[in-house]
Amino acid sequence: VSHCMTSCHVLQLGAGIKAPQWRASFMEGYKVDLTMDFDKMLEDAKDFEEKHGKDKGRGWKLQHPAIRKTCKFQKFVLDEEEE
Numbered sequence: 689v690s691h692c693m694t695s696c697h698v699l700q701l702g703a704g705i706k707a708p709q710w711r712a713s714f715m716e717g718y719k720v721d722l723t724m725d726f727d728k729m730l731e732d733a734k735d736f737e738e739k740h741g742k743d744k745g746r747g748w749k750l751q752h753p754a755i756r757k758t759c760k761f762q763k764f765v766l767d768e769e770e771e
Contacts, residue, residue, distance in 0.1 A: 695749060695752060696720075696754065696755075696758075699715055699719075699720040700719060700720055700721065701719065702715075702716070702717055702718055702719040702720075703716065704716025704717065704718075705749050705750060707743040707744065707749055708744075709740075709741060709743070709744070710740045710741070710743075711740070712736075712740060714732075714733060714736045714749075714750055715729070715732075722758075722762060722765075726755065726758055726759035726762050727759060729755075730751070730755065730756070730759060733750035733751060733755075734750075734751070736750060737750060737751075
């Protein structure tokens with residue numbers, strides 16, 4: 689949980705997610721918040737991994753279940769607002 693929260697905090701600050709084998713950072717310079725399109729961010733993460741390789745933690749730095757749950761939460765909130 690603490691690793692996940694650290695990654696979320698780094699994204700929120702706009703620092704980007706880094707891994708030792710990557711020469712680039714994912715989402716560096718973009719401050720992530722709940723108004724972002726998380727589906728698009730997950731697609732961008734997949735593209736980033738295809739270009740730079742997955743991190744050594746089974747790809748969880750960019751495809752962490754908490755990011756997916758946040759995406760589901762965002763959809764739930766948007767669906768509730770439409771009703």
